[in-house]
Amino acid sequence: MTQNNKVVIFLGPPGAGKGTQAARLAAEQNLVQLSTGDILRDHVARDTELGRQVKPILDAGHLVPDDILIALIRDRLAGMEPVRVIFDGFPRTTAQAEALDVLLEELGAPASAVPLLEVPDQVLIDRIVDRGRQAAERGEKVRSDDNEETARRRQQVYREQTQPLIDYYAARGHLYTVNGVGSMDEVYSRITQGMK
């Protein structure tokens, strides 16, 4: 069954549209979407022990410790056969990327595509602030980190801790850059076109 494995890792800054694009790709290509932000927010919403532990970190726009994320992902991958998965929001640090490599190697399912969504910084902030505003207007729950101040901190954390992964994956092949400015359909077709 290994020939059916497919592992896609979405890279890109907060607000680049990884979650939206990953959801569509998952639906169309029968992949499991592992969005670590969603998984953590779900724990917060359910007020689990983990949720209580990570809430202040999410609210501040900082990163949750690597060991927590690595354990979460290890659990989700355990026994998956075939391995058909999209990572969205993970890995975010070099330690996470190295741990993921080990897990994927154990499963015999190396990364097959690493799209990097590129969007200019100010566009990202505008998108995040708009997302917060629109959720509020619709009477939906607003993400506690979707405000300008926290968005800027997330951007800074991305630059310092996650951007180095671009070189990490570029050195291993599979990385390709995608212009993330345009309609959802345009961006989606750029992502699939870059995929071999």
Ligand code: ADP
């Ligand atoms: P965004 O990419 O828009 O900032 P996410 O939903 O991916 O949003 O992540 C929201 C928050 O969840 C992050 O700011 C961070 O606190 C936490 N988080 C998500 N994934 C990770 C990860 N892989 N490592 C550490 N923290 C994470």
